[in-house]
Structure formats: structure tokens, C-alpha cells
Amino acid sequence: MVTAVTSMGRSGLYDWMMQRVSAVILLAYFIFVGCVLLNGVDYAAWKALYSQTWMRIFSLLALLSLGLHAWVGLWAVFTDYLTERLMGTTGNVLRFLAQAVSALIMFTYVVWGVQILWGL
């Protein structure tokens, strides 16, 4: 049976809310970045923008939202298609692996993103 042990917050409502909130943050971020790009930026202006603390915080927020959003979304996909119901115990093993791999990828992106943003 598919369990909820790897879901974000154990509560469907919590996951659902996270999904919505992170989507709004991502949308705001991409619209903002899109507008900046459309208005035309050169390297200096781009660097200046990203050296401001608020922009770094906004970017980090977007990055974390992306991680969360991907986690909740992929968890729903994996628990639909990689299940004991569809493929026996292999399903459980595959699902766990898929979740571990996607968690690793998201974690890597977040850490890497922090490095880039703060120029570490």
C-alpha cells in the first residue's frame, strides 16, 4: 500500500497549501526576472541587481519554493505510478529510489544556488 510517510507535511491540506504558496512565489519571481530581462540589462546592471540582499533573499525564496513544489508534485506522481499496486514490491523500491534521487537533486540545487547567490 502507498503510504504518506514521505509526503511533505502528513496532511493533504498542508501539502496542497505548500504547492499553492510556492507556485505563487515562483510565478512572482519569474515575472519579475522576465520583466528585468525584457527591459534589457547589461552585465553590470545584472550583477548590481543580484548583489542586493533583497534580491538574494527573493531568489533564495524562489529556489526553496522550487524545491518544495517539485517535492510535493513528484511525490504525487511517484505515488500514482510507482506503486505496489501496479508492480508489486518492486514499486515500493523504485518509488523510494526515485524519491531519494529527486531529493538529492533538489538539495544539490538549493546548496549550489546559495553558493552562486552569495558568491561563496
Next chain:
Amino acid sequence: MLQVSIYRYNPETDSEPYMQDVQVDTGGKDLMVLDVLELIKSQDTTVTYRRSCREGVCGSDGMNMNGKNGLACITPLSETVRNNKLVLRPLPGLPVVRDLVVDMSMFYAQYEKVQPFLMNDTPAPAIERLQSPEEREKLDGLYECILCACCSSACPSFWWNPDRFIGPSGLLQAYRFLADSRDTATEERLAKLDDPFSVFRCHGIQNCVNVCPKNLNPTRAIGHIRNMLLSRAT
């Protein structure tokens, strides 16, 4: 001659299901799909399906007609037949017992989970629990469900997790009791629906709304439940 293709499977004699082609003389009339099945059965008595009321009330003859779930008894050929062809299959996602008959236990188990009966812990009045016309109106579009399973068996989320996602039909009934002014178990009911599967597996695909032969709207009911969960949590 109408070309009918029927899903056949008898677990006692067939190693696997197959499609059987049959020609049916409809006499040029716009029959209901169930009439066509009866004509076929009069030729071949082994063709198996469920039916009872033959007027869209009992919910027995839910099946998949040319790719869309519905009740055979109230689906006229003109509504489903394209290019003179009619393909009949059992409701998808449920185990087949024989031919067009499916095992509905998983569907009923979900229905049972929502405790589809009035719960009220206040002492019963001498005659009956009263409801204002406005309160009664809230149940319209909910109580009419005939449990035909057309919706749940059209829902991808129910196909993948029929043991944990309640499905459109069960959720419509869950809301029917959440919305009832005479029911006092709202909190208890909501607490049972808060996990990531029961309600939240619904991704709003609306296949359920698309097929319901009683024109009910489970997606809207699911939205109401979600809002109730939301206001309970905030």
C-alpha cells in the same frame, strides 16, 4: 446493421479477455444501448451485464460506451455511436467479474469510509429533525447520486489509488453529509479527510463531471470539502 464490439471475458473458460464483433439490426430506430444489449442477449445468452430498472434510477448498468462511461439504459445510440460502430467495455479500473460485470467492492469500500448516514448526538425530537427550505436546498445536486460508479471509474486518481483516494462518488456523498444541517459530526468527518490521499488526490481533471449520468458535479463538492478543511485549519 449496427456494428457492435463487446468485451468478453469468462474467467472459467477464457484465459484472457477478447472483443467480440456482433451485428445488430436496430430496425433504424434510435434505441438505447441497453436495448441493443438485450437484442444481442436474445441471440447469445452468455453475454453478461447488470441491469435492473432500465430507466436510469438503479445505477446497475454503468459501462464504457465508445470510450465514455455512462448508463446503457439512458444512452441513446445517437448520442454515442460514431460511424455506425459501438464499442462496449466494462467500467475501467475495476476488476472484471465477467463480460461487462465489474467487481464494485473497492468502490463500495470507499463509500463506506465516508460514513454515509446522518450522525447527530443531540437527543432525537418527538417527531423529526426539522430543516429550513434553505438548509434543505444545500443538499440538491448531492443526494441524487445513484452510486453507478461511472465517475470514480473514469477518474485517473481513483485508478491509481482506489484503496486510498475516496474518489468522486464517495466524496460527493461525504459532502452531502457535511452540508446537512442535521448532522453534528462535521469535525469528526473532516478530520478523517485531511490525509494526503482521501480528498487531495483529486487534481481537478473533471472526468467525473463529464460522465455523471445524473449531471452531478463531484468536483464542485470536492472544492467545498477542501474549503471546509481550509477554514477548519486557519
